[in-house]
Amino acid sequence: MEFFAEWAKLVLRVLRPGAHLFIASNALMSQIVYAALADQGLEFRGQVIRLVRTMRGGDRPKNAEAEFPNVCTLPRSCYEPWGIFRKPLLAGMTVGDCLREFRTGALRRKPDGNPFEDVIESERTPQREREIAPHPSLKPQSFLRKIVYSALPLGEGIVLDPFMGAGSTVAAAEAVGYVSIGVERLREYFEISREAIPKLSMLRFPDTQLSIFR
Numbered sequence: 772m773e774f775f776a777e778w779a780k781l782v783l784r785v786l787r788p789g790a791h792l793f794i795a796s797n798a799l800m801s802q803i804v805y806a807a808l809a810d811q812g813l814e815f816r817g818q819v820i821r822l823v824r825t826m827r828g829g830d831r832p833k834n835a836e837a838e839f840p841n842v843c844t845l846p847r848s849c850y851e852p853w854g855i856f857r858k859p860l861l862a863g864m865t866v867g868d869c870l871r872e873f874r875t876g877a878l879r880r881k882p883d884g885n886p887f888e889d890v891i892e893s894e895r896t897p898q899r900e901r902e903i904a905p906h907p908s909l910k911p912q913s914f915l916r917k918i919v920y921s922a923l924p925l926g927e928g929i930v931l932d933p934f935m936g937a938g939s940t941v942a943a944a945e946a947v948g949y950v951s952i953g954v955e956r957l958r959e960y961f962e963i964s965r966e967a968i969p970k971l972s973m974l975r976f977p978d979t980q981l982s983i984f985r
C-alpha cells in the first residue's frame with residue numbers, strides 16, 4: 772500500500788492532466804493497489820478484464836486433498852484485472868477542452884470506430900514471444916497493443932512504462948506507431964529489451980484488423 776502511494780505521487784508529477792494510466796494486477800491485490808492510487812488523487816475509471824486462464828487457484832486444501840475432494844480454497848483464476856486511472860482534468864475543464872489543450876482526457880476508439888471495451892479475450896503469452904523476450908511476466912503483444920492503442924485518444928503523446936521488463940509495452944507502442952519510453956531497473960532485462968523490442972514490434976497477426984486487433 773505504501774509503495775503504491777509513493778509511486779502514485781511520482782506518477783502524478785509526470786502525467787499530463789487527463790492522461791490515462793493502466794496498471795496490471797491480480798484478483799487478490801487489485802483492491803489494495805487501486806485504493807492506494809485513488810487515495811493519492813488518481814481517478815478510478817474502471818478496469819479492463821483480460822480473460823486468460825492461468826494456473827492460479829482452484830487447488831484442494833493442502834494435505835487434505837483426499838478428505839475434501841469437492842473443495843477448492845480459491846477460485847481458479849480465469850482473468851487478470853487491469854486498473855484504469857486518469858489524472859484529473861484541470862478545474863472547470865471539459866473532456867473536449869482537455870483533448871484540445873493536452874491531447875488527453877479520453878480513450879481512443881478501436882480502429883473500426885467502436886468504443887474501447889473493458890473485457891478483452893486474451894491468451895497466455897505465446898512461445899515465440901517468450902523466446903524473443905525471456906522475462907517471467909511477459910505480456911502478449913495481442914493484448915498489449917489494444918491497451919496501448921487506447922491510451923492515447925488522438926494517437927499523440929508519449930507512452931511510459933516505468934516497469935519495462937523485457938520491453939513488451941514499448942514494442943506494442945512501436946507496433947501501433949506511438950512514441951514511448953521504458954524504464955527498467957535490472958540490467959539483464961534492459962539488455963534483453965534492446966534486442967527484443969524491434970523483434971516483438973515486427974510481429975504481425977494475419978487475422979487482425981490493422982494488425983492490432985484480433
Ligand SMILES: C[S@@+](CC[C@H](N)C(=O)[O-])C[C@H]1O[C@@H](n2cnc3c(N)ncnc32)[C@H](O)[C@@H]1O
Nearest residue numbers: 906908909910934935936937938939954955956
Ligand atoms: C512485471 S515486470 C514487467 C514485465 C513487462 N510487462 C514485460 O512484459 O516484459 C516488472 C519489471 O519492473 C522492474 N522493476 C521493479 N522495480 C523497478 C523500479 N523501481 N524501477 C524500474 N524497474 C523496476 C522489474 O525488474 C521487472 O522487470
